[in-house]
Amino acid sequence: MPTTFASVSRSYPENGVVEMSAGDVRPRARTLLCFDQLQVGDLVMVNYNLENPEERGFWYDAEISTLNAVSRTNKEIRVKILLGGLGDVIGDCKLQFLDEIYRIEKPGAPALSADEDWYCPTCKNDSSEVVKAGEKLRTSKKKSKMPSATTESQRDWGKGMACVGRTKECTIVPSNHYGPVPGVPVGTTWKFRVQVSEAGVHRPHVGGIHGRSNDGSYSLVLAGGFEDEVDRGDEFTYTGSGGRDLSGNKRIGEHSFDQTLTHMNRALALNCDAPLNDKDGAExxxxxxxxxxxxxxxxxxxxxxxxxxxxxxxxxGIYKVVKYWPEIGKCGFLVWRYLLRRDDLEPAPWTTEGIERSKKLGLKVQYPPGYLEAMANKTKREATVRAVGGSTRGRKRGRPRATRPSKREVESFVLSEQQRNLIQEDEPNRKLWDEALSFLSEGPVHTKPIDKSLFTLVAKMIRTLVFPALKKCLHACLQRSFRAEVFSCPACRHDLGKDYAMSLNKTLQLLLDQFFPGYSKGR
Structure with a gap:
């Protein structure tokens, strides 16, 4: 009795079950054929559209009738489409997809080699790329040709910190937030740019301007990249981006062409209170x-x-764009200049008031976790090496005494009258507010541990909370959970039901908007 198969097409289920004999089943085509491997009379599998020959169609068996190499890049192949029945042939069909011609595989698997160490050619690892014990890592041909492999630059790129990824992300405000970030006072200092990005103050790791060309600029970094920039503290001139040749894996390069008012340059120009002018600038x-x-x-x-x-x-702090204009810089090419002026209620960190405020807040340079310990261990190792190699004479060096941190008077976190009234009205969260208010004397949000304040507790809720809603269990309902058809409280697993009507806690919503500006928008 001949063997029969029943097949169902996933793409065309309307065709139903199709029975076929063993002669109609063959191995899947997997070998692509190049133009040089084809000959007139070969039977191959090709893609062809009978109704629209210039578009993609179905797969057919075909017999090659003509091969014509017009040029090195222009080739022409014509075939006879075999439809299966006797005499069902469509001749003189020009193929459009010349790089998708497959060999028709014959039934049956090829005989395996008698060699015990035989491997499939497509799965075998290249033995020349295997690093054996005691050997050094071999550089690939691609990496050996890169400019970074042969560079003679001695520039310090921050020991890799400019290329490191973020370990956390600021969720207090959206990425397109204008104005100060809550909990980050003027004078806050970070060791590396990646920390500034994690704090949400300036998101890009490397770029000097953060913004959108159709919206505006949210932040910028003044790093003195141009010698003809002028910084007067409360007012400074800033030069736009672009105009440098960064090919060849360069981070910075010499000016080689004019800047244009596009991308980030256009974004910064949109912050100016004037109609956009990409020719003469505006004030x-x-x-x-x-x-x-x-x-x-x-x-x-x-x-x-x-x-x-x-x-x-x-x-x-916060600055505003006073004007922007194009001019020829010292580099000899056209650059876009911006005049920015400070407009912030908090004192500048270089003023007497700013220095005193930074002392009250206890602001110091913030380092990544474990950075100071790693630097101390490195210094200790270097000192040990010098002590072993140098003379034992001279001043006796001992272990430095541990200095106790000095207690400074920290400025308390002050609530406005409206915020106090709203907290009094928020009865469902009375217990949490009482716990949070007890830590106001410890200073602003940024100086307290995350688990000690309701403000930072709410900051963690922001990731999924949109509009605070109360339930029978008095927990804030996550509306996105309802969209995902999870109808239970994520805190206590209280079942709410699909048709549960949530009542919004508008008082808590107003408090969230005040403590975390930009909370409602962008969500």
Missing amino acids: SRNWRAGKPVRVIRSSKGRRISKYAPEEGNRYD
Whole structure:
């Protein structure tokens, strides 16, 4: 009795079950054939559209009738389409997909080799790429040809910190948030740019301007990249991006062409309170009415500015774009200049008031976790090496005494009258608010541990909470869970039911908007 098969097409289920004999089943076509491997009369599998020959169609068996190499890149193949029955042939069909011609495989698997160490040619690892015990890692041909493999630059790129990825992300405000970030006072300083990104003050790791060309700029870093920039503290000129040749894996390069008012340059120009002008620039009618820009000064700018920090990257507050214009810079090419002026109620960190405020808040340079310990161990190892190799004479060096941190008077976190009234009205969360209010004397949100304040507790809820809603169990309902058809409280697993009507806690919503500006928008 001949063997029969029943098949169902997933793409065309309307065809139903199709019975076929063993002669109609063959191995899947898997070998692509090049033009040089084809000959007239060969039977191959090709893709062809009978109704629209220039578009993709179905797969057919075909017999090659003509092969014509017009040029090195222009080739022509004509075939006879075999439809299966006797005489069912469509001749003189020109193929469109010449790189998708498959060999028709014959039934039956090829005989395996008698060699015990035989491997499939497509699965075998290249023995020349295997690193044996005691050997060094071999450089691939691709990496050996890259400019980074042969560079002679001695520039310090921050020991890789400019390329490191974020370990956390700021969720207090959206990425397109204008204005200050809650919990980050003026004068906050970070050692590396990646920390600034994690804090949400300036999101890009490397770029100097963060913004969108159809919206505006949210923040920028003043790093003294141009010698002809002028920094007066409360006012400075900033040069746009672009105009440099960064080919060959370069991070910075010499100016080789003019800048244009596009991309981030256009985004920063949109912050100016004036119609956009990409030819002559524009000056704001009321500079305070422009969109705010968070400004971070980098220690790299110390060579041209006395206002830059001695170490790390410091948040200096909110600035506004007064005007922007094109001019020929010292590089000899056209650049776009921006004049920014400070418009922030908090004192600048270089002023007497700002220095005193930073002391009250206990602001110091923030380092990544484990960074100081790693640097201390490195210094200790280097000192040990010098002590072993050097003379034993001289001043006796002992272990440095541990200095006790000095207790400073920390500025308390002050609530407004409206916030106090709203907290009194939020009866369902009375217990949580009482716990949070007991920590107001410890200072702003950024100086307290995350698990000690309701403000930071709410910050963790922000990731999934949209509009606070109360339930029978008095927990804040996550509306996104309902969209995912999870109709239970994520905190206590209380079953709510699919048709449960949630009542919004508008009081808590107002408090969230005040403590975390931008909470409602962008969600």
